[in-house]
Amino acid sequence: MYFQSTRLMMHQDLIKEMKAYEKGFGENHFTEDSLSFILDSYYPEKEEGREVLTFIGPKDVGYFCMDKKESDKILEGKSMHRHNFYELMYVADGRLYQNIENTIHLYPKGSCCLMNMNIRHLEEFDEYCRVIFLEFTQEYILNLLQFPSVFTGKLTPEYEMVRKFFLHELDKEEASQRAYIDFIPMKETKVVHDCFDKIALGLQERTPKSNFQIAGAMIEMLSALFDKEAYTNTPVAFGNTSERELFDQITSYIREKDGQVRRKDLEKKFSYSGDYLYKTVEKYTGLSLYEYSTKFTMEKAGELLLDSDLTVAEIMGRIGFSNRTQFYRLFQKNYGMTPREYRKSQFH
Known part of the structure; x- marks a missing residue:
C-alpha cells in the first residue's frame, strides 16, 4: 500500500x-x-x-x-x-x-x-x-x-x-x-x-x-x-416503501403476462414514464427490462415442456416467438440445454 x-x-x-x-x-x-x-x-x-x-x-x-x-x-x-x-x-x-x-x-x-x-x-x-x-x-x-x-x-x-x-x-x-x-x-x-x-x-x-x-x-x-x-x-x-412496492408490482404484472409485455404496456399500467420503469427494474435486478421479462417467458416455456404435450413449435407460438434460432439461444442461456433435452431430463 x-x-x-x-x-x-x-x-x-x-x-x-x-x-x-x-x-x-x-x-x-x-x-x-x-x-x-x-x-x-x-x-x-x-x-x-x-x-x-x-x-x-x-x-x-x-x-x-x-x-x-x-x-x-x-x-x-x-x-x-x-x-x-x-x-x-x-x-x-x-x-x-x-x-x-x-x-x-x-x-x-x-x-x-x-x-x-x-x-x-x-x-x-x-x-x-x-x-x-x-x-x-x-x-x-x-x-x-x-x-x-x-x-x-x-x-x-x-x-x-x-x-x-x-x-x-x-x-x-x-x-x-x-x-x-x-x-x-x-x-x-x-x-x-x-x-x-x-x-x-x-x-x-x-x-x-x-x-x-x-x-x-x-x-x-x-x-x-x-x-x-x-x-x-x-x-x-423506510416505512414508506413506495419504490420497492412499485418494483414488486412490475414483477407481478410481468409474471402474470408470462414476460410478454411491452414498454408502452407498463407505462399504461403504472402511469410512469418508460424510462423510469426501465431504471427501476435495472436497479433491483441488474437486468434490462427485456432481459428480466425474458426470464419469465423462459420460465413459462419450461413449464409447458413439462406439463403439456405441446411441440416445441407450438410452445414457441404460445409464448410469442416466431424465430426458432432466437428461442433456442435464449432457452439454452437460461437452462443450459435445448428444450428437447430439458423435457427428456425431467423424466429420467
Whole structure:
C-alpha cells in the first residue's frame, strides 16, 4: 500500500495511518470535517494499483494506492455501515452495486444516491468503476440553506425540494428516519459532473473565496439532481416503501403476462414514464427490462415442456416467438440445454 498526504507527517504517523486504513471501518463512520471529497477508482483487471482512493478535505489532500491483495483484504473486511454525515455518491464512470438496507441497487454511470445519517449501506466493488463520495455534515447543509438571499420571490421547485429533504429531518419525529434518494439520469447531462469538479477545485484552493464557490456548486448540483425533467428522484423512507412496492408490482404484472409485455404496456399500467420503469427494474435486478421479462417467458416455456404435450413449435407460438434460432439461444442461456433435452431430463 502506498500512501501520500499534503500534511507534514512523520514516518511513524504515516505507518499508523496506513495500518488504520488496512484495519477497516466499523459500523459507524465519523468525520470532523464539514465537507470532504473522496474519489474511489477500482480496476479489477490490475494486480498493482487495483484500487486508488483520492481524498480532498479542508485540511488535507492525499491518496492511497493498493494492490490486489490489499484491496481485497479491505473490501472483505467492510460491513454494512452508517455515518454521522450525509453522503452523496456519484458514479463518474462504470457502474456500482450498493446494498441499501439489505436490498441491492445498481447505479450506472451518471447516477447518484443521497443518504441520510441513519441509512445502513455497503458499496460492492466487483467491476470497473470510478465513484465520488461527497460527505457533508448536517450543520454545513443547514447553514448553506440559510444563506442570505439578495433576490426576493418564489423559490424554484427544485430548490424547494432540496430544502424539504434536509429541513424535515430537524423535526424530532423524523430525526431517526432512514431515508435516501436515488437520482437516475433521464437524459445525458454534464451539470452534476462539472459541479463535483468545482467542489474538488475549491477544496484544493482553500481560500475565503473557495467557500462561496463550493457553496454555489453545491446548490447548483442539488437543484439539478432534484429537477424531475433530468433525473428520477423519488425519496424513499423506510416505512414508506413506495419504490420497492412499485418494483414488486412490475414483477407481478410481468409474471402474470408470462414476460410478454411491452414498454408502452407498463407505462399504461403504472402511469410512469418508460424510462423510469426501465431504471427501476435495472436497479433491483441488474437486468434490462427485456432481459428480466425474458426470464419469465423462459420460465413459462419450461413449464409447458413439462406439463403439456405441446411441440416445441407450438410452445414457441404460445409464448410469442416466431424465430426458432432466437428461442433456442435464449432457452439454452437460461437452462443450459435445448428444450428437447430439458423435457427428456425431467423424466429420467
